[in-house]
Amino acid sequence: MELHRSRGTLPLAIVCVFGGVMVLVAGEGWLLRMLAALGVVVVGGAALVGAVRPFRFVIGPDGLDVRRPGLRGTYRWEYFDALALDDRGRLVGVPAVGLGLRTTARHPRDGRPAVELLHLTQVRESPDEVAAALTRYSGGRFTDARTPVATQLPGAEIAFTVALRGYGTAPVDELVGRAQDALARGGPAERRAVRAEIEQARAAGIPVGLRGYDMGQVDAALGALHAALAEEPTTDRETTA
8 A cells, every 4th residue: 555645735835935935026125024035935945845855655565665754765564563553643663673763752552662654644545544554464563552532532632633634623623522512411402413513514514724633533533423422311310309
């Protein structure tokens, strides 16, 4: 399975560079204005270089074929004692003894020093697709250490990975918050109302931006919340005189 780099920042980088250059060429006078335009060009240029830099990440039967800044080569599965995907959207690998890779992360389950192989905000494929490929090919070395959505429903904050193209954070936070409140304290009427809100939001389409919550994670969470809201409350809300 070959992963494809997200190009979400490329249009913004081009706009920044073009706009900054136009201000520098056409601008007259004020030093502050010129410095601001130069800063926009520099930031946009850095983002543009990162967006067009060579990238390759293939998950296959023999291992990982990687070409990205800081990591380049073919890494067979036996080069890693373990691999894991954490709640922050990072794929990390615990290198075998003698591999010589610089460890900058930790295995999310046992804390062993690990190499950050990939951040899933860099690719267009969903975390679930990447996890399925790793489960299939890694020979039992991979652990999906993300917290299951079902265990987050009662009231804890549900953590979504921020991606370069994803659902708007504000509408998702509001909808998920109302659903969790209804699960924790709402009666049948409140649950039905929020369940209908979820159905309406999914039918109409949640707004998508250049940067937002991972769409696969949000869809899974809303599906789990929708199903949970259909169940009868377990607490007895009847009061006695």
